[in-house]
Structure formats: structure tokens, C-alpha cells
Amino acid sequence: MTESSVGVVLLAGPSGSGKSYIARRTGLPVLCLDEFYxxxxxxxxxxxxxxxxWESPDAWDASAAVQTIAQLVRDGKAEVPVYAIGADRRVATRILDLAGSPLFIAEGIFAAxxxxECQRAGLLAGAYALRRPRGATFLRRLIRDLAERRKPPGLLLRRGLALLRAEPRVLRRQTSLGCRPARGGEFVRQIVARIPKTDPRP
Structure with missing residues (x-):
């Protein structure tokens, strides 16, 4: 895959692996792909x-996600949905403005x-799958989901254990679809190094 400094960097990874946090650490604009459930x-x-x-890619609107990415690459801004996971529906929309950045992150469990499609359309600047220890991912996901009251606690625990067992399979699929495995710090360093530097001279 040829990487560039223009377009979208897709960041996949298991649920609860810290994709949103890692994406924000790059300092680039971030599109949350979970909004397209x-x-x-x-x-x-x-x-x-x-x-x-909800763990199946068929629970997610891939076409709408790609259309939004294409609009962001073309126009530099787009209207994106706001999805309430606890209510299983979209509750609003908002404008995501890249503010002139030629590179942005689109993160989500279905990014892979x-x-x-993004590569065929000339939109892709890179694709990664976030790796971290399975136990850490399980605890982080459970704490997050309980804090956000996404579902009843018992359901969240059962779901978390199922996702823990499925995590190796999820990562294998994401890498087979074209994502490069990377730790969080490694991903941030690689992406920051590709951000075009502005000329400080007047």
C-alpha cells in the first residue's frame, strides 16, 4: 500500500483498544466511524x-461512511451523524471541519x-490495526461501557468476555483486509512524522 500525506488514515482495532484516544493523540481531525451504525x-x-x-460489519453503514470520507477529502468538511449507542439510533448531526488539514483519522472497529473501497477511490493515506494486551483491552472496555451506561451491567460483562475470546480473530481479519498492526505509540509516531510541516518563515 502506498502511503501519502493526503487523505484518510483508517484506524481499526478491537472494541475498547483505545482507538479514539490514540487517534486524538496525533493532533489530526478525527472521524468516529461508530457514528455510522x-x-x-x-x-x-x-x-x-x-x-x-452489533459486532457484525453488517450492523454498520459502510457506504455512508465512505461517502462521508470522500466528502471530507474533497471539500474539507462534512455533516456527520451523532449516534447514541444506548438508544441504538442517530440523535443529531454535526459538522466535521478539517480546518485545512490534508490528513485525518477515521477510527472504528469496522474501519478495516x-x-x-477507500483505496480504489483514491482516498486512502494509510490503514492500521491497533494492538494492545487482551487483558488491558477487556478492562478498559468494561470500565468505559459501565461508565457510559451503554447497556445493563450483566450484558456488558458477558459481551466483554465474548469479545476477549474473539479478539485474536478480529485482529487477523483486520490485517487480512489491509491494516498494518501497530501499538498505540508506534502509530502516533508514524502518523505525526507524515504530517506536512508548515514553513515558519513569513
Missing amino acids: KEGDDPTLPRTNGAID EIVS
Whole structure:
């Protein structure tokens, strides 16, 4: 994959691995891809044993995410949804303005699903999958989800244990789709090094 300093850097990784925090550390504008989940009453949502499978890429609107990325690359700003996970629906929209930055981060657990499409469209500046110790990811995710009251505590614990077991498989899939595995600090260093330097001279 040819990397450039113009376009979107996709950051995937398991749920709770710290993608949002790491993306913000680069200092670049950040598009949260979790805002593109489908609404809870969408008939196309995948189900397992009658329950919605929110871990499936089919629970997510990849087309809308790519369209928004394309608009950001083309126009430098776009209207993006605000999704309430506890309510399983979009509750508002907001304007994301890149403020002249030619490079931005789009992070989310399904970021790897759109690597090929972004590359074909000439939008891609890089793609990474965030790695960290599984136990740390489990604890971080559980603390976050309990603090945000995303779902009932029992459900969050069961979900967290299931995600802990699935994490190696998730990372294998993300790398197979074109994401480069990286630790948080490694990702930040590589991306910051690619940010175009402004000329301080008047």
C-alpha cells in the first residue's frame, strides 16, 4: 500500500483498544466511524439467536461512511451523524471541519471493512490495526461501557468476555483486509512524522 500525506488514515482495532484516544493523540481531525451504525429498527440488521449482532460489519453503514470520507477529502468538511449507542439510533448531526488539514483519522472497529473501497477511490493515506494486551483491552472496555451506561451491567460483562475470546480473530481479519498492526505509540509516531510541516518563515 502506498502511503501519502493526503487523505484518510483508517484506524481499526478491537472494541475498547483505545482507538479514539490514540487517534486524538496525533493532533489530526478525527472521524468516529461508530457514528455510522445502523439504527435499531433497521430491518437489515444481522441477528444471532434472535438478538441483534452489533459486532457484525453488517450492523454498520459502510457506504455512508465512505461517502462521508470522500466528502471530507474533497471539500474539507462534512455533516456527520451523532449516534447514541444506548438508544441504538442517530440523535443529531454535526459538522466535521478539517480546518485545512490534508490528513485525518477515521477510527472504528469496522474501519478495516472499507480499506479496499477507500483505496480504489483514491482516498486512502494509510490503514492500521491497533494492538494492545487482551487483558488491558477487556478492562478498559468494561470500565468505559459501565461508565457510559451503554447497556445493563450483566450484558456488558458477558459481551466483554465474548469479545476477549474473539479478539485474536478480529485482529487477523483486520490485517487480512489491509491494516498494518501497530501499538498505540508506534502509530502516533508514524502518523505525526507524515504530517506536512508548515514553513515558519513569513
